[in-house]
Amino acid sequence: AGLPTARLALALGLVQHHDGVSGTEKQHVADDYARQLAKGYDGTMAFVAEHVPQLHGTVPSALKFAPCAFANASICTASESLRGGADTKRVVALYFNADTTERKEYVRVPVAETAGLVVRELDANYQPKGDPIESQVVPLNDAQRRFRARYLYSATSGKASAATTTNGAVAQLVFAISVQPRSTAAYSIEIDKMATTNARARPSTVF
Amino acid sequence: STSAVMNQRVAVRPTALGEDLRAPGRSSKEQHSSGTAVVLESGVPAAVSTQDGDVPFKVSIALYNSSSGNAPFVDDSDNQWPIGRAGSTLPVPGLDQYPGPNSGAYIFRPNSSDPVRLHPSSTNAVVTAGPIVSEVYMSFDATLSATLRVYPDSDEVEVNYHVGPLMEEGSADAKFAGSEPSITYDTAGAVKSEGRMITDSNGYRAMPRERGTKPGYEPISEPAAGNYYPITAFASIASDTTALGVAVDRPCGAASLTDGAVEVMVHRRLQFDDSLGVGEALAEDECLPEEAGGDLVCRGLMVSGTHRVVLGSADGMPAAMRAAQRHNRHPPVALFAADTGSLDSEK
Helix, strand or coil, X not given: CCCCCHHHHHHHHHCCCHHHHHCCCCHHHHHHHHHHHHHHHHHHHHHHHHHHHHHHCCCCXXXXXXXXXXXXXXXXXHHHCCCCCCCCCEEEEEXXXXXXXXXXEEEEEEECCCCCEEEEEECCCCCEEEEEECEEEEECCHHHHHHHHHHHHHHCCCCCCHHHHHCCCCEEXXXXXXXXXXXXXXXXXXXXXXXXXXXXXXXXXXX | CCCEEECCCEEECCCCCCCCCCCCCCCCCCCCCCCCCEEEECCEEEXXXXXXXXXXXXXXXXXXXXXXXXXXXXXXXXXXXCCECCCCCCCCCCHHHCCCCECCCCCCCECCCXXXXXXXXXXXXXXXXXXXXXXXXXXXXXXXXXXXXXXCCCCEEEEEEEECCCCCCCCHHHHCCEEEEEEEEXXXXXXXXXXXXXXXECCCEEEEEXXXXXXXXXXXXXXXXXXXXXXXXXXXXXXXXXXEEEECCCCEEEECCCCCEEEEEXXXXXXXXXXXXXXXXXXXXXXXXXXXXXXXXXXXXXXXXXXXXXEEECCCHHHHHHHHHHHHHCCCEEEEEEECCHHHHHC
């Protein structure tokens, strides 16, 4: 008890029941499993969001990290807040590899802005290091838009600001990350319309 | 008429339907470096190039309508009488049409072993190409779609599916006792699997399966449902040289009902209980606000998931499935922060 993961451990223990594993419970029981798992997830991720960024280095006070549990529905309040003229100057994406081998992955970040995006890797002071990273903007397809609309208000528990709804994500920014074993890697996404063409996210050809 | 090479791995090459892609010289391997290339046939995937040249590769949906009673394969001893689900948004027609036995949470019981086969419409496939990822968005009907993605240096075809809401009021499938769609990955017999399939056993062991036989449960009375197995990690089929593997991101049912093809069930929405213990139909509704502070709108569950499909050598398939598992189920933990000020001060 007392550990930030205790709640999640209890919920996972509960869901080991054959009903939880195979879906043979009544709906209200399934809803309760989901509620317990969500509470456990929230508690654990709050702990992760507080401590993992410190694994990477000195966290600037302005950076408040949080997971985007609905990124698969193209919903991520932090990354969607990066838009021309908005207060957000950059979005920092931090990846933690719990494996014992290097992870090279392509990640997809929901974005509301598609022009002039530049991705850079960040050092231990969360400052840019090296050249911009190649990235590509992929527009949401019909199904992704439908799926996003379905969950938008529940994902942000009804707090979806007008901006996120009307000017929310219209595309996903795809780029490659490389995270050493049991380590972190941090990347910034900024809008820099003066950057060279190669530095900016490339548009996709759609036909 | 022109083939636009996408991302040096995916060639959109409209080919005559049914053309034998394995004809000599047809391999698209010369056009691509080694690894995966999804060749499209008038907008829908037609082949994947492997070391042995192009392997035909098609994605379709097997839509099983659930048993509405009098299922031809069941003897009368089944007393699975329908129990409609109170409070469901499902249109529950007169129970007399559904004398059981029914598909339910415990049992997959289609009303026929031949599902409705949905193919992607080749008119509205959307192909998106770029320097990193190329993808093909295919819609099968208003509530079923799949996006195939190919990344550089990867032998995996990532399939992101979106399914639901199923059996909406007035939809074509609402008149059935249930709707149970599976995604089928078909190599048109190119992978000569001869009735064999491998499925994981709760993510721990790879179990050999033989179509039509199930030790202790013979004879199998249901040609389709009787050959479905629960998987939590992957299902694969192989011939001596080539193999097809599908890594999944959640527990589901999988089968190989024809040589060279694997199908994975992606969603279920059923009108009745199968009277084997739950006491209500498997019909998950979702009641969500569809505008800020709006009333809750109840509809069937929409699901989105990711399969990682690998077409490659039989020897390399176990390692490829382990790698696909890691990508699918253990991605790096991601955290995001919107920076409104530190950049200026640090600068």
